[in-house]
Amino acid sequence: MHNRIYNFSAGPAVLPEGVLEEAQKDLLSLKGLGMSVMEISHRCKAADEIFATTDANLRRLLRLGDNYKILWLGGGASQQFSMVPMNLLRGEGRSADYILTGSWGEKAIKEAKKEGTARAIWTGKAENFVRVPKPEELNFDPKAVYVHYTSNETIQGVQFEAEPDAGGIPLVCDASSDILSRPIDASKYGLIYAGAQKNMGPAGLTVVIIREDLLPLCGENLPSMLSYRVHAENNSVYNTPPVFAIYILMLVTRWLIEIIGGLEPMAAINKRKSQLLYDAIDSSGGFYRGHSDPSCRSAMNVTWRLPSEDLEKEFVAEAKKYSMDGLKGHRSVGGIRASIYNAMPEKGVETLRDFMKDFASKKG
Numbered sequence: 001m002h003n004r005i006y007n008f009s010a011g012p013a014v015l016p017e018g019v020l021e022e023a024q025k026d027l028l029s030l031k032g033l034g035m036s037v038m039e040i041s042h043r044c045k046a047a048d049e050i051f052a053t054t055d056a057n058l059r060r061l062l063r064l065g066d067n068y069k070i071l072w073l074g075g076g077a078s079q080q081f082s083m084v085p086m087n088l089l090r091g092e093g094r095s096a097d098y099i100l101t102g103s104w105g106e107k108a109i110k111e112a113k114k115e116g117t118a119r120a121i122w123t124g125k126a127e128n129f130v131r132v133p134k135p136e137e138l139n140f141d142p143k144a145v146y147v148h149y150t151s152n153e154t155i156q157g158v159q160f161e162a163e164p165d166a167g168g169i170p171l172v173c174d175a176s177s178d179i180l181s182r183p184i185d186a187s188k189y190g191l192i193y194a195g196a197q198k199n200m201g202p203a204g205l206t207v208v209i210i211r212e213d214l215l216p217l218c219g220e221n222l223p224s225m226l227s228y229r230v231h232a233e234n235n236s237v238y239n240t241p242p243v244f245a246i247y248i249l250m251l252v253t254r255w256l257i258e259i260i261g262g263l264e265p266m267a268a269i270n271k272r273k274s275q276l277l278y279d280a281i282d283s284s285g286g287f288y289r290g291h292s293d294p295s296c297r298s299a300m301n302v303t304w305r306l307p308s309e310d311l312e313k314e315f316v317a318e319a320k321k322y323s324m325d326g327l328k329g330h331r332s333v334g335g336i337r338a339s340i341y342n343a344m345p346e347k348g349v350e351t352l353r354d355f356m357k358d359f360a361s362k363k364g
């Protein structure tokens, strides 16, 4: 019997139990190779198969056209804050539009400004990042080379319901905390990037999906390791990619396809799970106060406050006694955050919901 708890951390985060068990089974020797997946060369046939299967699974789940390249990189999503503008924004007369709905978008534009002209066309900062913009609030520059946005702001718990309509300007999306949580319209994107450590696998892998027609924008003089073009031309083995993390992503995508049945059912499960917590917030008579506007509530990171910081501390400490961890809100905003990514079982969310009701009735 294992002694796993319910891990509500924002990332690294919970992984499907079946995936961990399969990885454990394979750990000493992969498919009769006599070597662990952590010991094989990234240029051997077994590694090729892992990369190809993971690539095919991602394409199938996200319905990507053949005109997209999937890159296996390192450096985290944070490195993409720089790589995106280094590759796409450097050059005469280029500019990009950024939509800022929370802390990660702010970090992204800060790096972009070091590389070129990056314009914040909308920011929710004055309202404390509680919502995403309405379509009429967005004035895109038709000449922008891309529009950057964060599909789910992990810290604030604010999520776009669908892709913003940028009128054909390629969207560049930081999808770190909601990739693979629901279907997307892939054709709207020029580039999608995400750190793996929330919905995809362990830390150390960053997935970048880039539309091939953007590759010629990447300058020749970039350091090779920071050039999308170099990684694309070398099928992500210009250097050693994080083989183990890609292997786990292969297992996670297989779990999504074979056990969950794809991203539509995954989205329905995620909606159901998050609704349990939002209902608990809304029916608490004001004891719990949700951070985000109800129209933009995240299905991945549910954020709320209690009447005092002391009660918030008590909530987190008390929840630990019931095998629930990782509920403390991000240090920059405080409060409580329950990250309920794909792999968080419904039972875990029900346990938290019951605890919330109980805590409110005792302390409210």
Ligand SMILES: Cc1ncc(COP(=O)(O)O)c(C=O)c1O
Residues within 6 Å of the ligand: 010, 011, 075, 076, 077, 078, 079, 104, 150, 152, 153, 154, 155, 174, 175, 176, 177, 195, 196
């Ligand atoms: C939306 C978003 N973007 C970027 C990051 C930074 O990711 P990394 O730690 O992989 O650099 C995070 C991490 O939590 C995130 O949630």
